[in-house]
Amino acid sequence: MGAINEIAARLLETGEAKVVIGYGEGSFGSVRPAFARNQEEAEKLIYDKRCTQNLAMYVYKKEISPLRKLAIVANVSTLRGIIRLASENQIKNGDIITLYINELGEVIECKALSEIEICLAEITPEIKPEDKELIDKLDAMTPQERWNFWISEMESCIKCYACRQACPLCYCTQCAVEVNQPQWIPVAANTSGNLEWHITRAMHLSGRCVECGQCGEACPVNIPIHLLPIKLAEEIKNIYGTVSGMKIQESNTLSTFKPDDKENFIG
Amino acid sequence: MENDFEPKIVAFVCNWCTYAGADLTGTSRIKYSPNVKIIRFPCTGRIDFMLLLKAFSNGADGVIVSGCHPNDCHYTSGNFHARRRWVVFRTLLDFMGIDINRITFTWVSAAEGAKWAEVVNTTASKIKELGPYEAYRKITNEIWES
């Protein structure tokens, strides 16, 4: 039995946590999220290289949040998701025990959010090489080529909102896409409406996205939709020097300003 | 070459600086292109980026966004917030291949009646040169055709 199973078992036994959110074996060699509520389920938790999903999205799901206090197995993006949720008041200190598994495979048990911040202080988040490559490729294209690329992707979007469901920060009970007074975004899936939806989603994540890439991962038609918020996160890092989900006492880059913020296009 | 294309341009402006500046253009009888039509907002901070998307999906060929110069916002900081919003929005649109040359961002104060006329005329002639926003029309027409 690995360290994660032992810790999960202990937390459940002592009642420190009612549920441990972690990873379990799925079918055909895949992993799936697993929710351990007893010793038996705790034994089945796993952690390996395949466990990249950002589980932070579960902490506010209505089936799970009543089970607080929660424990959660966390990779770096999960940590950032939790911190960002905390800075947006969706998690309170003490709601959650985080079991961070570092690069050496050690489990670091964080009971306070400040302990997560300490773990994150040693990490410089980087985006995946393949994402970087695709962003660079798109940046090198002409606007027309970029338009063609994205429009062909938008044509295949079926507006299933899997991207939203997978996102740790899409916690709104009413998403902008569901507002119908006015009907900002058409209900039906059509190219221009899909484009509006994905622009809106990226804008609403700007300054908040923790770059886990779950939205793109979840897309059933393989639109690299995660590139949009990630591109903005990278730009925001370059322009304003801020990285989301590293510290609780950070505010959203887009709800703050400096009087001498620079831009080069407003005449 | 004669260009008889008359672009549709929507101007999203704040009440205190640019709307008043455009009033001054009128009071000063400075002529400008009738292609641009103004929608009045209390502040640039109120201008939702989604409205720009709605403008394009409803047939706009160009958009102007204008408010008070930095430090001159009637509400002290609405334009500062708007400025960050537009930096990010413009990056996103460009990354998606949307023609950012069709959006003019500018600051026009209540005293800059002449500047408003210039902004309108420059934008109108630029959009005329770019032609109708066919690429966007194509994806919006799909809705009506289907």
Place this chain on the structure above:
Amino acid sequence: MARIGVFICHCGENISATVDCAKVSELAAGLPGVVYSTDYKYMCSDPGQSKIKEAIREHNLTGVVVSACSPRMHEPTFRKACAEAGLNPYLCEMANIREHCSWVHEKGDATTQKAFDLTRTLVEKVKNNHPLESIKVPVNKTAIVIGGGVAGIQASLDIANGGHQVILVEKQPSIGGHMSQLSETFPTLDCSQCILTPRMVEVAQHPNITLYTCSEIESMDGFIGNFNVKIRKKAKSVNEKLCTGCGLCTTKCPTKNIPSEFEQGLANRTAIYVPFPQAVPNKPVIDRANCRYFLTGKCKVCQKLCPTGAIDFEQEDEIIDVKAGAIVLATGFEIKNTDFFPEYGYGKYKDVINGLQFERLASASGPTQGAIRRPSDGKTPEKVVFIACAGSRDPAKGIPYCSKICCMYTAKHAMLYKHKVHEGTPYVFYMDIRAAGKNYDEFTRRAIEEDGAKYIRGRVSNIYEKDGKLIVRGADTLLGGKPVEIDADMVVLATAAVSCDGSESLAQKLHVSYDPYKFFAEAHPKLKPVETNTAGIYLAGACQAPKDIPESVAAASGAAAKVICLFSNDELTREPIVAKVNRMPPPIFSTCMGCEMCISICPYQAIDKENITNRNGEVIKTIAKINPGLCQGCGTCVAFCKSKSIDLEGYSNKQVYEEVLALLNN
């Protein structure tokens, strides 16, 4: 169902000259929801307004669109008319087809079409308007007057005499401003201090006036009727309560060579000083930048001598929080110094002086007791050249405007000089003589005709020193540009009046607009000359533009009248254009998720948290709450809120969305 009335105004011919108003009205009649449409010569006139009122009653209108001039002009007019006919005033909107259409486009179909497009857009907006009730807020009946020159003094006295509390904030150690520096005043030549100092004393003794000198505005928030202002009262190093103003310290201070600001550098003062003998308050302050103790750590002579122990080297700046209902800006002006003019010697010739320096020379209380003596050697000058428009009306120098006071004070200077030096000759170089004002032209004529001032119309190209004389070279444009050269003993530049250093940052603190020259901007150049665009903040005097004393005093009384009007009500009605967080039935309560990002985005600290509790008092949800008394309706939070949980009355999401659609889909 909407029942909208549309009213197209011709504005005489201002609109109808380029827009086919009848056609716009006809097209508007065909819009869905429009049940009545008409056009009329002057909608804002009584008969025009009656048409609107009749239509409201007759057609049972649920909304009104008036297509006329800018809503910034007549929105209140038409909203009031609607209210009189029983329609909620916020169900009336204006389409701006004059400033934004008829005045800026040529006559033709495109212009008429645009007028219709704008009308249609507002019709779609008004269909989504809600009846709104104005918001009542209490009025704090204390006024803050910023600046203690003649304008600030007048405004303070008027408001205080009206029975209200006034807090007068002055940057310098004494009130009095520029007027206290002047010798005699045009056009009557009465002594400036003789008329001003009684007013200064009245301020000091007035039971309703609290005076803070050496003080500046640190920050301001709030809104009309309810401003919260922090005043920084700088350390004077003298305890005002203990100081009796005996002046012993100022006579014994060992640092005596600091150029006196009041004397414009023509005399020196000590490090502990009273700016001038009639100063109010008449108590010294220590200039820490020049005090020997603060520079070297040794001295304290003043402290040893002070009979009441009032010297306090440890004194710190004090931040005073005050609440006020109105603010009067009376920060005045400055003049350019002689070093601004390369062609006139960059300020390096001692006998080239500015107008204020001449005032001090001519003043009986000045460094020469009123004898005109040139600064370099104390000799009485035989020829004095006065140059009007030094910097003013000169776009190349960045000052295209007229400084307004120079023509008059230059004539006065020439006169004063002639009265004091009978054998002397005053020369005046001028561009035009602008002497519009009661008894002003007569005054300048007297300078020329009775006192023999030699007026030369033309500009001075340069000045240089030669054999103890200042050679002034110019041209007489009335004689076809004939070169003129005068070997003068002294030159007085009527340098341009400019806005005060720091006026830009003050304007930003107070959210007041200003012009390209950093003078504060009035709300309307003709009809609201003492108001600013920020309700509750008024302008008095030369902080708005160069003004002479009577104009400054008149503006100050005007501003004071506005303040007293405001204070005559216990409550103020405010526009209900405020943001609101939505509320829903349980279990959602509100779509607000309580991310609280709007709290940091609000410029007015108007957003707070609100706990929604169940019957047992347990918190179920925490959401944002907007204080309608503080919200100014900028809508920045509305556009930012990602779940669209905040909306703005008057500019709601639905309204602006429908406007965009209506504008484009014709």
